[in-house]
Amino acid sequence: MNSILFEIKEGLLISLRAIKANKIRSVLTTLGIVIGVFAVVVMSNAVRGIDKSFQEGVSSLGSDNLYIDKWAWFNSEIPWWEMRNRKNLTLEDFEKFKELARLPVAVAPSMWSTENVKYEDEIAQFTNVQGTTAEYIETTNLDFESGRFFTELESNASRNVAVIGSAIADVLFEEGQGVGYEIEIENKKFKVVGILSEQGSHVMGNFNPDNQVYITIGSMFKYFMSTHRRSLTINVRAGSSLEVADVKEEAIGVMRRVRGLKFNEINDFSINQQEGLLSEINSTVGVIQIAGFIITGLSLFVGAIGIMNIMFVSVKERTKEIGIRKAIGAKKRTILSQFIAESAIICLLGGMIGLFFSVLATLMIQNTDFPISLDFDAVILAVSISLIVGVFSGFAPAYKASTLDPVDALRYE
Amino acid sequence: MNIIRIEHIAKIYQVGSEEVHALRDVSLTIDKNEYVAIMGPSGSGKSTLMNILGCLDTPTKGLYDFKGINVSEMTDNELANIRNREIGFVFQTFNLLPRSNALHNVELPLIYSGVSSSDRKEKALEALEKVQLSDRVTHKPNELSGGQRQRVAIARALVTSPAIILADEPTGNLDTKTGEDIMALFNELHHQGNTIILVTHEEYIAEHANRIIRIRDGMIESDTEVRNRIIPKAHNVEN
Ligand SMILES: Nc1ncnc2c1ncn2[C@@H]1O[C@H](COP(=O)(O)OP(=O)(O)OP(=O)(O)O)[C@@H](O)[C@H]1O
Ligand SMILES: [Mg+2]
Numbered sequence: 001m002n003s004i005l006f007e008i009k010e011g012l013l014i015s016l017r018a019i020k021a022n023k024i025r026s027v028l029t030t031l032g033i034v035i036g037v038f039a040v041v042v043m044s045n046a047v048r049g050i051d052k053s054f055q056e057g058v059s060s061l062g063s064d065n066l067y068i069d070k071w072a073w074f075n076s077e078i079p080w081w082e083m084r085n086r087k088n089l090t091l092e093d094f095e096k097f098k099e100l101a102r103l104p105v106a107v108a109p110s111m112w113s114t115e116n117v118k119y120e121d122e123i124a125q126f127t128n129v130q131g132t133t134a135e136y137i138e139t140t141n142l143d144f145e146s147g148r149f150f151t152e153l154e155s156n157a158s159r160n161v162a163v164i165g166s167a168i169a170d171v172l173f174e175e176g177q178g179v180g181y182e183i184e185i186e187n188k189k190f191k192v193v194g195i196l197s198e199q200g201s202h203v204m205g206n207f208n209p210d211n212q213v214y215i216t217i218g219s220m221f222k223y224f225m226s227t228h229r230r231s232l233t234i235n236v237r238a239g240s241s242l243e244v245a246d247v248k249e250e251a252i253g254v255m256r257r258v259r260g261l262k263f264n265e266i267n268d269f270s271i272n273q274q275e276g277l278l279s280e281i282n283s284t285v286g287v288i289q290i291a292g293f294i295i296t297g298l299s300l301f302v303g304a305i306g307i308m309n310i311m312f313v314s315v316k317e318r319t320k321e322i323g324i325r326k327a328i329g330a331k332k333r334t335i336l337s338q339f340i341a342e343s344a345i346i347c348l349l350g351g352m353i354g355l356f357f358s359v360l361a362t363l364m365i366q367n368t369d370f371p372i373s374l375d376f377d378a379v380i381l382a383v384s385i386s387l388i389v390g391v392f393s394g395f396a397p398a399y400k401a402s403t404l405d406p407v408d409a410l411r412y413e
Numbered sequence: 414m415n416i417i418r419i420e421h422i423a424k425i426y427q428v429g430s431e432e433v434h435a436l437r438d439v440s441l442t443i444d445k446n447e448y449v450a451i452m453g454p455s456g457s458g459k460s461t462l463m464n465i466l467g468c469l470d471t472p473t474k475g476l477y478d479f480k481g482i483n484v485s486e487m488t489d490n491e492l493a494n495i496r497n498r499e500i501g502f503v504f505q506t507f508n509l510l511p512r513s514n515a516l517h518n519v520e521l522p523l524i525y526s527g528v529s530s531s532d533r534k535e536k537a538l539e540a541l542e543k544v545q546l547s548d549r550v551t552h553k554p555n556e557l558s559g560g561q562r563q564r565v566a567i568a569r570a571l572v573t574s575p576a577i578i579l580a581d582e583p584t585g586n587l588d589t590k591t592g593e594d595i596m597a598l599f600n601e602l603h604h605q606g607n608t609i610i611l612v613t614h615e616e617y618i619a620e621h622a623n624r625i626i627r628i629r630d631g632m633i634e635s636d637t638e639v640r641n642r643i644i645p646k647a648h649n650v651e652n
Binding site: 010017021320321323324325326327328329330331332334405406407410 | 464466467469470489490493495496497498502504508509512513521522524525526569
């Protein structure tokens with residue numbers, strides 16, 4: 001055991017000596033690995049960032065929510081044309097549902113429209129404006145930067161009040177301002193009563209609360225949407241994820257009554273869940289991940305081939321040295337580990353340089369708001385990848401070196 | 414007790430369709446503290462024989478006992494151990510590691526035999542002192558003269574206190590004067606009790622030894638005791 005440690009130590013010292021003696025070549029050799037590790041680490045940071053941003057976005061929706069909709073959000077067994085023929089969900093449907101459903105802790109309708117939102121000279125174009133009721137806030141996990149959600153009184157009276165997502169607030173107002181201001185949505189004046197705190201989801205599109213403006217559903221129908229033109233969504237909160245199944249069960253029964261379905265008719269609505277969204281997101285992230293790792297893996301592979309190539313050249317050049325070492329008693333495995341150690345050290349060096357630049361790049365990308373995340377895993381990733389590449393690409397050249405015939409090697413000029 | 418015993422050794426190289434008989438049928442024994450010179454025309458098989466004796470190469474046929482152990486049955490690792498501990502090889506072209514200084518070159522065999530770094534340094538310095546190079550330990554080979562390089566190589570061969578020192582034309586790349594110095598060194602090593610086999614083309618160098626083996630066409634032509642050995646000026650011992 002001791003002698004193995006001793007050999008490893010001496011092998012490392014010999015390798016370091018050789019690397020020092022060939023500084024320029026060693027640096028050039030590492031270039032491929034620098035680039036490879038850089039690509040892999042930046043890629044994995046980006047994938048992790050995107051994933052985190054998705055997950056955060058989804059969890060801001062609440063894990064115990066149901067969304068009753070005309071459409072199924074994700075691939076369902078019901079063909080899309082059948083769903084298209086379903087009757088729209090209306091405000092009356094919602095009101096009946098609310099009256100009949102006993103289990104949910106909160107229910108609220110949602111109706112979307114895309115509008116330009118203005119404050120003085122600032123315009124947030126194509127903003128998702130969502131009409132809903134006061135109870136909506138209880139179906140979410142949203143919290144406030146300042147102000148509040150609109151009250152039941154305001155929502156019942158269809159007052160022109162608005163609650164604004166953080167990204168929209170950034171566009172329209174100075175930092176820390178906005179509550180109490182009057183904004184215009186398509187020339188209709190609305191008073192801002194609350195600004196949400198940043199939810200940090202860059203990728204959720206329509207689902208991203210940061211990019212929403214919430215108004216009362218009454219105003220929505222009054223100004224932006226004739227009552228039956230589009231189907232609304234009923235947001236249902238179960239209260240805890242344990243109760244989701246029961247709430248769903250009840251919701252199906254209640255909705256069938258609301259829609260007046262006979263026992264032999266199939267449901268003309270869909271009940272959507274975050275779970276579906278999560279699995280959709282996971283598979284999307286999975287695809288990004290696989291694509292990313294194929295691309296970066298390729299660059300790493302090219303780097304590894306480079307190392308292998310240079311190690312072969314190095315073995316060839318140092319044939320005489322290998323002969324000398326063997327003649328004075330170096331064993332096969334000593335030579336093997338010497339060259340593998342050399343390749344591993346070179347790769348590790350390259351990996352460290354690559355890591356350094358990838359951290360810089362990640363920090364720069366973070367400044368642009370692209371979801372990218374930096375953590376200690378990157379170090380482990382870089383170290384393990386470069387070691388693995390070093391050992392793998394060093395093995396064949398090292399094996400060749402170790403099996404050289406000492407007499408032939410000594411004769412080599 | 415003899416250190417080396419070979420019987421009916423042959424070495425055949427296959428060059429294309431042709432067989433080259435570098436050694437045909439060589440048998441000899443070498444005893445402890447012998448000083449043997451091997452002579453013969455170029456291409457007669459001297460180096461081939463030395464490489465086999467030094468466990469760098471394996472014979473095509475024949476038996477080789479080193480200290481009573483059959484070498485042809487040894488594994489690669491055992492051969493490496495023999496080369497490392499029992500044999501000190503000195504080459505015509507020195508074969509030092511060019512980027513390492515004298516001290517590190519001499520330490521190298523000890524690294525492979527697992528000697529700790531402090532013991533290693535002590536032994537290496539001792540060996541360098543024996544070859545009168547104490548003032549050159551940090552010099553790299555290209556900062557040393559030919560004779561000095563060969564002395565570093567001899568120190569490297571000595572450092573493990575091997576059972577036998579094999580030298581293949583150690584003075585071949587040196588001028589006459591420097592060659593004489595190196596021969597004086599071998600003489601001294603012999604008197605300190607070392608066993609030495611040395612290949613040379615020069616009669617006057619061979620006459621330092623107490624036994625001369627002449628080889629021709631891969632066979633031993635003659636094997637004679639030397640009566641009137643040349644005794645280098647610096648060391649006046651028996652005649
Ligand atoms: N690897 C090899 N392949 C083929 N033939 C070889 C090989 N090595 C040596 N020989 C042949 O074996 C013979 C003996 O070679 P060796 O090197 O032993 O001669 P030598 O006596 O040392 O000569 P010199 O005095 O010139 O060094 C030569 O004819 C040589 O051509
Ligand atoms: Mg020769």
